[in-house]
Amino acid sequence: MTHLARPGSPETPGSMLPPDDALDPIRRIAAELAPRAAAIDHEGLYPGDVLARLGEAGAFSPHLAAHRRDPHDHLGFAIRAMTEIGASCMSTAFCMWCQDACGWYLENTGNAGLRERLQPGIAAGKQFGGTGLSNPVKALSGIEKFKLRAERVSGGYVVSGVLPWVSNLGDGHVFGTVFEDAADPGHRLMGMVRCGAGGAEIRQNARFIALEGTGTYSVLFRKVFVADDMLLADPLGDMVKRVKPGFILLQTGMGLGVIAGAIAAMHTANRTLGATNRYLPRQVEMFEAAFDTLRQTIDRLAATPLDGSIDYVRAVLTARLEVSELALEAAQSALLHSGARGYIAGSAVSRLLRESYFVAIITPSIKHLRQELEMLGRH
Amino acid sequence: MHAVVTDADGVEHILTGVEGDPVMILARNAGLNIRGECEGSLACATCHMIVDPAWADRLTKPTDEEEAMLDTVFDLTATSRLTCQIRLSAELDGLRLSLPA
Numbered sequence: 001m002t003h004l005a006r007p008g009s010p011e012t013p014g015s016m017l018p019p020d021d022a023l024d025p026i027r028r029i030a031a032e033l034a035p036r037a038a039a040i041d042h043e044g045l046y047p048g049d050v051l052a053r054l055g056e057a058g059a060f061s062p063h064l065a066a067h068r069r070d071p072h073d074h075l076g077f078a079i080r081a082m083t084e085i086g087a088s089c090m091s092t093a094f095c096m097w098c099q100d101a102c103g104w105y106l107e108n109t110g111n112a113g114l115r116e117r118l119q120p121g122i123a124a125g126k127q128f129g130g131t132g133l134s135n136p137v138k139a140l141s142g143i144e145k146f147k148l149r150a151e152r153v154s155g156g157y158v159v160s161g162v163l164p165w166v167s168n169l170g171d172g173h174v175f176g177t178v179f180e181d182a183a184d185p186g187h188r189l190m191g192m193v194r195c196g197a198g199g200a201e202i203r204q205n206a207r208f209i210a211l212e213g214t215g216t217y218s219v220l221f222r223k224v225f226v227a228d229d230m231l232l233a234d235p236l237g238d239m240v241k242r243v244k245p246g247f248i249l250l251q252t253g254m255g256l257g258v259i260a261g262a263i264a265a266m267h268t269a270n271r272t273l274g275a276t277n278r279y280l281p282r283q284v285e286m287f288e289a290a291f292d293t294l295r296q297t298i299d300r301l302a303a304t305p306l307d308g309s310i311d312y313v314r315a316v317l318t319a320r321l322e323v324s325e326l327a328l329e330a331a332q333s334a335l336l337h338s339g340a341r342g343y344i345a346g347s348a349v350s351r352l353l354r355e356s357y358f359v360a361i362i363t364p365s366i367k368h369l370r371q372e373l374e375m376l377g378r379h
Numbered sequence: 380m381h382a383v384v385t386d387a388d389g390v391e392h393i394l395t396g397v398e399g400d401p402v403m404i405l406a407r408n409a410g411l412n413i414r415g416e417c418e419g420s421l422a423c424a425t426c427h428m429i430v431d432p433a434w435a436d437r438l439t440k441p442t443d444e445e446e447a448m449l450d451t452v453f454d455l456t457a458t459s460r461l462t463c464q465i466r467l468s469a470e471l472d473g474l475r476l477s478l479p480a
Contacts, residue, residue: 164425205422207420
């Protein structure tokens with residue numbers, strides 16, 4: 001990524017992130033990852049070895065108090081790491097988001113024992129994790145019903161139901177999700193679930209137009225026992241509300257990565273097609289400026305992920321929405337800059353287009369963000 | 380050809396289609412409370428309906444994949460099916476189903 005637009009100052013005012021060169025180890029991994037992006041995207045190659053290296057490099061720990069490596073680390077640095085990787089391969093950046101979100105749930109649980117047991121492995125990339133919060137986020141917003149129901153038994157809960165899409169999964173991986181009490185729908189709880197032997201069963205029945213290598217599965221809960229010591233919050237209380245801004249902000253790393261990848265593709269196209277590309281209505285400099293502004297906003301917001309004020313939440317949702325919209329526009333512009341070479345099956349630009357759609361539809365999607373912003377506007 | 384779906388309020392909806400149309404698609408197009416999130420790839424169980432027992436034996440048996448998904452359904456009955464797996468045919472013309480409560 002030689003053309004990744006960077007802010008003018010490595011330490012954006014208000015965020016106090018570590019210096020920009022702290023990302024160099026991540027950039028080296030991104031460069032080595034780029035040639036494998038097509039296989040991950042299309043052939044279903046799961047980038048587990050890359051994720052392990054990212055864990056060793058500290059990509060999953062900036063937002064985890066017990067594991068951060070630099071006193072200036074915070075959520076913003078995790079987003080920057082994801083952006084670097086996303087510019088080469090958004091599938092891998094998406095897996096990073098899953099891992100980061102999983103660590104974030106553990107960061108915010110009152111169950112210190114669970115945090116101490118699982119978070120070191122998540123932070124180091126030795127234990128992979130995902131997030132099954134799409135359905136709960138939508139259910140809590142009244143968009144759909146809870147898909148998992150729990151029955152109280154001795155020492156824990158027995159959970160039934162199915163979550164259609166949970167990512168960064170494999171046998172032995174863990175993920176956080178929310179259950180509704182079958183006996184009392186007003187009682188919700190959040191727990192960590194382990195995939196495989198004795199746990200939830202994962203099945204890969206569907207194929208997607210991109211991101212095939214992200215370990216995305218349907219998770220079948222056929223009376224799965226979730227022990228009390230795996231619970232993140234019971235009752236749920238404000239757990240989802242507390243983790244949601246961080247959960248959403250972390251996603252911006254994927255989208256910024258796509259935008260950065262599209263900017264790089266525009267520069268590449270301009271080397272040979274620049275004389276004609278200058279007639280396109282949206283030029284690469286416009287995207288670089290928008291990227292810079294958006295990233296500075298996100299750096300600032302990422303410094304205070306537990307600010308639950310309405311103004312803060314509104315700013316987070318707006319930034320996330322702007323990332324989605326800019327990713328769509330940038331990927332389209334990359335194709336317009338590249339012409340037929342971008343339209344060839346397997347081209348990096350065609351992958352960017354499909355990746356940008358993912359940024360726009362993953363929960364919270366553009367429509368959900370707009371809905372939530374409108375609802376917030378009434379407060 | 381058609382299928383008849385009774386909703387949770389007891390209202391009957393006639394779904395008209397052609398041979399091979401999945402009942403899930405017809406129900407969704409008719410605005411019934413059926414999500415069909417996985418487009419029939421047997422990944423979600425959000426198209427669960429209950430087949431009228433009088434018709435149940437005329438359907439082909441569920442596959443292992445469908446059975447596995449049905450095991451996760453909350454309101455499972457002896458004639459529960461995923462309607463993405465049921466396609467209109469001459470043999471099933473007039474098939475009757477109901478939406479779970």
